[in-house]
Amino acid sequence: MDNISWGILSTAKIGIEKVIPAMEKSKLCKISAIASRNPDSARKAADKLNISKAYGTYEELLADPEIQAIYIPLPNHLHVPWSIKCLEAGKHVLCEKPIAMDATQANELLEISKNYPDLKIMEAFMYRFHPQWIKAKQLVSDGAIGKIKTIQSFFSYFNNDSRNIRNQRELGGGGLMDIGCYCISLSRFIFDAEPLRVFGIIDFDSQFKVDILASGILDFEKGTSTFTCSTQLNPYQRVNILGTEGCIEIEIPFNAPPDKKCRTFILNDKDIKEVAFDICDQYTIECELFSNAILNNTDVPTPLEDAVANMKVIDAIFESAKNNLWSKIS
Numbered sequence: 001m002d003n004i005s006w007g008i009l010s011t012a013k014i015g016i017e018k019v020i021p022a023m024e025k026s027k028l029c030k031i032s033a034i035a036s037r038n039p040d041s042a043r044k045a046a047d048k049l050n051i052s053k054a055y056g057t058y059e060e061l062l063a064d065p066e067i068q069a070i071y072i073p074l075p076n077h078l079h080v081p082w083s084i085k086c087l088e089a090g091k092h093v094l095c096e097k098p099i100a101m102d103a104t105q106a107n108e109l110l111e112i113s114k115n116y117p118d119l120k121i122m123e124a125f126m127y128r129f130h131p132q133w134i135k136a137k138q139l140v141s142d143g144a145i146g147k148i149k150t151i152q153s154f155f156s157y158f159n160n161d162s163r164n165i166r167n168q169r170e171l172g173g174g175g176l177m178d179i180g181c182y183c184i185s186l187s188r189f190i191f192d193a194e195p196l197r198v199f200g201i202i203d204f205d206s207q208f209k210v211d212i213l214a215s216g217i218l219d220f221e222k223g224t225s226t227f228t229c230s231t232q233l234n235p236y237q238r239v240n241i242l243g244t245e246g247c248i249e250i251e252i253p254f255n256a257p258p259d260k261k262c263r264t265f266i267l268n269d270k271d272i273k274e275v276a277f278d279i280c281d282q283y284t285i286e287c288e289l290f291s292n293a294i295l296n297n298t299d300v301p302t303p304l305e306d307a308v309a310n311m312k313v314i315d316a317i318f319e320s321a322k323n324n325l326w327s328k329i330s
Helices: 013-023 039-049 060-061 076-088 103-113 131-141 175-191 283-294 304-323
Strands: 004-007 029-035 053-055 068-070 092-096 120-124 146-158 197-204 211-220 223-228 232-243 246-250 262-269 273-279
Touching: 004 013, 004 060, 004 283, 013 068, 013 175, 013 283, 029 039, 029 060, 029 283, 039 053, 039 060, 053 060, 060 076, 060 262, 068 076, 068 283, 076 092, 103 304, 120 283, 120 304, 131 175, 131 232, 131 246, 131 262, 131 273, 146 175, 146 262, 175 211, 175 223, 175 283, 175 304, 211 232, 211 304
Parallel strands: 004 029, 004 068, 029 053, 068 092, 092 120, 146 223
Antiparallel strands: 146 232, 197 211, 211 223, 232 246, 246 262, 262 273
16 A cells, blocks of 8 residues: 545534645545535535545445545544544544543543554644644753743634534533643643643633633643633734743744744744744644554554543643642542
């Protein structure tokens, strides 16, 4: 094989507008089919994206023997159930973040996945594969900013549409699950460790009952990470990684544009150095790395254990905010 035949489970906006077009840029990815619970929606999406097969049920897609891997951009509450069904159908799985509704459910998926050692499964945190994050990780490891002491991150947008899944609690909505998970993930990625304890403060929408403003402190053995995420603030994102001898500032840390250069700034008491990265699509990189793992039968770049660990921190932030106390990570 020289490429992987992919099926897309749903016609979600992120898949139609971001991930599928990114996959189509790669020689390793062949988009063979897309499924929706609405046959007309599936056909419309297939025609728009030049996909040959359109299925009116998810089950039909999983039964297609040509499909080797499934990309899942379903609402959060459906991630684990359909990931399991994909594995049972003999398909590799790339599932959108967050992988589950809580750590218990994520761990259930991890344990079930062990019954399918020949199949690859990964949580789709695409940001980690952008060159700007690879560079940031390298700079920290090389001691370019001295000893890392703290990370500050912010991620927000404005969405008060009651029909949007991000504002529906039973579907796994809310800012912490949607975008706060990035702030937690990057902190664990850069520190290369798990936090010992966390503290959270959360504001819930009176109508939607989902969190619309969440701030957290992650206490690592070697430093701290603080973050704020919101679904009802002006759109903004930024990450600062601060060490004893300098700072790394990532200008567009999460939604890196696929058609423009990204910039990272390295600051110290003497100067500011700008690092510009070549134009690339982080979704393309993510899908290529996952496809390569299938083709070469190697480990996926981000194991499912990482997804479970991230969910543990999310759970602990919710617990801390509820009890107004520090929560230890179990």
